[in-house]
Amino acid sequence: METSTAAARIAVIGVGNAYRHDDGVGWAVVAGLAQRSKQRPFPHDISFTCTDGEPARLISAWEHVRLAIIVDAARARPARPGRVHRLRLRRGDGMPRSLHGETGSHGFALQDTVRLAHALDRLPGELLVYVVEAADISLGPGLSPQVAATIGPLTQRIEEDILHCAPTRQ
Numbered sequence: 001m002e003t004s005t006a007a008a009r010i011a012v013i014g015v016g017n018a019y020r021h022d023d024g025v026g027w028a029v030v031a032g033l034a035q036r037s038k039q040r041p042f043p044h045d046i047s048f049t050c051t052d053g054e055p056a057r058l059i060s061a062w063e064h065v066r067l068a069i070i071v072d073a074a075r076a077r078p079a080r081p082g083r084v085h086r087l088r089l090r091r092g093d094g095m096p097r098s099l100h101g102e103t104g105s106h107g108f109a110l111q112d113t114v115r116l117a118h119a120l121d122r123l124p125g126e127l128l129v130y131v132v133e134a135a136d137i138s139l140g141p142g143l144s145p146q147v148a149a150t151i152g153p154l155t156q157r158i159e160e161d162i163l164h165c166a167p168t169r170q
């Protein structure tokens with residue numbers, strides 16, 4: 001679901017892999033938001049992107065946007081599958097001590113990508129990161145029941161973030 005963000009002021013980015021169970025939560029939330037945007041007025045300058053989290057693709061997806069919203073899965077110990085964490089970073093803020101660093105479910109942690117983008121001066125104006133604790137990131141499709149239960153409420157929360165930050169279509 002790669003889309004261009006060149007003209008977008010808001011980018012919603014799902015990070016993960018739909019064929020690693022709960023690692024697909026970001027993609028599921030982005031798909032839900034894209035569907036809602038067809039039914040409700042959303043800003044016309046919004047893009048929806050799904051990516052595997054590779055740093056260059058992720059930075060490219062949020063480049064030149066005012067607000068980037070990222071949804072990703074993470075492993076945590078002790079695990080509370082379905083628990084959602086939210087982090088906000090504004091351009092010019094100091095780097096946070098941790099996003100979800102070592103707990104990320106990808107080879108290159110989101111924290112490292114943010115640090116790289118910061119060093120390259122390629123961060124968006126504001127970055128909102130939603131991290132959902134995963135129960136299962138083994139191979140296979142489908143979300144665990146705990147993570148699947150977060151899709152609706154998280155989609156609603158992000159829709160509120162989008163509508164709060166941008167005017168609706170005319």
